[in-house]
Amino acid sequence: MFLDHAAPSPARELSNGHVFLRTFAGEKGIVLSDIDQGVCHQIIAESLANPGDIIIGADSHTVTAGALGTFATGMGSTDTAVAMALGKTWLRVPETIKVVVNGRFTQGVYAKDLILHLIGRIGADGATYEALEFSGEAITTMPMSERLTTANMVVEAGAKVGLFPSDNVTESYLSSRGRGERYIALSPDPDATYESTIEIDAAQLEPTVS
Missing domain, CATH: 3.40.1060.10 (Aconitase, Domain 2)
Structure with missing residues (x-):
């Protein structure tokens, strides 16, 4: 989970969202990349993406990791949340x-x-x-x-x-x-x-x- 596109937060509502995500990540044991650690796409390439992996993210530029031979693609927030909850998703082979x-x-x-x-x-x-x-x-x-x-x-x-x-x-x-x-x-x-x-x-x- 990444906090990067509004970092530091420019509004109270976003700050509250950051607090919620930090709490949620801690409760669920999810690795959190906080606001001082960089943009998600760079971190994914540097630390997470590997050849043959499938990576989905709630941002269209998740495709960046394709550079490593990874099937990486962006999805809507709802689809991404469902994949997190169920551990699976649906894709049509392009x-x-x-x-x-x-x-x-x-x-x-x-x-x-x-x-x-x-x-x-x-x-x-x-x-x-x-x-x-x-x-x-x-x-x-x-x-x-x-x-x-x-x-x-x-x-x-x-x-x-x-x-x-x-x-x-x-x-x-x-x-x-x-x-x-x-x-x-x-x-x-x-x-x-x-x-x-x-x-x-x-x-x-x-x-x-x-």
Whole structure:
């Protein structure tokens, strides 16, 4: 449980909500990340998300953890609360759009430019309730910080999840966070089928402003 989007609290009502959540977490034995510990998406990536996990959260940018090969997605508060209470939820398996990013970025071009280009190309609803699966040379050489940036924004195209391969970059990141034993290699099946494939030449991308 995280207190981050209104931290410190700007209003009495939110302060009361924080008190309630602290009390609730203590009574139920729930780990609480308080207002001084950072934004939930960064903490999840640094401390909780692992390849092959399923993570749901009451925030659309829960998709950030897809950078680690995690099926991470946002849900409404009610659905999230039900999942907490019952330990299960319902998901429709999304169709997948394969995004192949060939080549390498030129100087001054970063993951933010890539994802803004992709969203501009397919539109704000171009991947509604679909998975965006990233691959290609520019992806395999992309550091985890850039993968997190890319995965964080897939929801701006309506995507249910943005998935990266779990590879040597993932293994190195998990090891640096003290949980290298949680690493498993994950990549698409050789006969995987896709709704569509989008190819992007990384060398042709330019610095982009939303």
